[in-house]
Amino acid sequence: MRHRDWATRLHQEIQAASERPFLWGEFDCCLFAADCCVAVCGIDPAADYRGRYTTETGAKRVLLNTHGSLEGAWDACFERVPVALRQRGDVVLFTSDFGRCVGVVWAGAIWAVTEDGVARVAADPEVCWRVDNVKGG
Numbered sequence: 001m002r003h004r005d006w007a008t009r010l011h012q013e014i015q016a017a018s019e020r021p022f023l024w025g026e027f028d029c030c031l032f033a034a035d036c037c038v039a040v041c042g043i044d045p046a047a048d049y050r051g052r053y054t055t056e057t058g059a060k061r062v063l064l065n066t067h068g069s070l071e072g073a074w075d076a077c078f079e080r081v082p083v084a085l086r087q088r089g090d091v092v093l094f095t096s097d098f099g100r101c102v103g104v105v106w107a108g109a110i111w112a113v114t115e116d117g118v119a120r121v122a123a124d125p126e127v128c129w130r131v132d133n134v135k136g137g
Helices: 006-016 029-041 056-066 070-075
Strands: 079-081 091-096 099-106 109-114 117-121 127-130
Touching: 006 029, 006 099, 029 091, 029 099, 029 109, 056 070, 070 091, 070 099, 070 127, 091 109
Parallel strands: none
Antiparallel strands: 079 127, 091 099, 091 127, 099 109, 109 117
16 A cells, blocks of 8 residues: 555655766666655565665676566566556656666656656656555555
């Protein structure tokens, strides 16, 4: 179940990240999306990853050894829903100029980490997860 004030918490999380630059292992797309999940429902999908990498190569290695893929990591915490049914607070996977990324749905857009901080990104979501604290619920 989402926190009663999840929308306020999520908005504050996005706002706080708006000027925070990208940095592997400290503030990358997955860690931002995970922080948003904590704000929405209290689950940290990145709990097994935090502090374990500092480079793109390290992130890929930890991901491969822990869940096998981005999809596997998010599937471990949340149920997938059709992309057409995405709603505020959900996490989506998309392909950017930098590779595969995750972002958060908010205010009719996808918000993700850019080099200069979190911003709206133009992206076509490929996979969507409903952020809630009960997988299968």
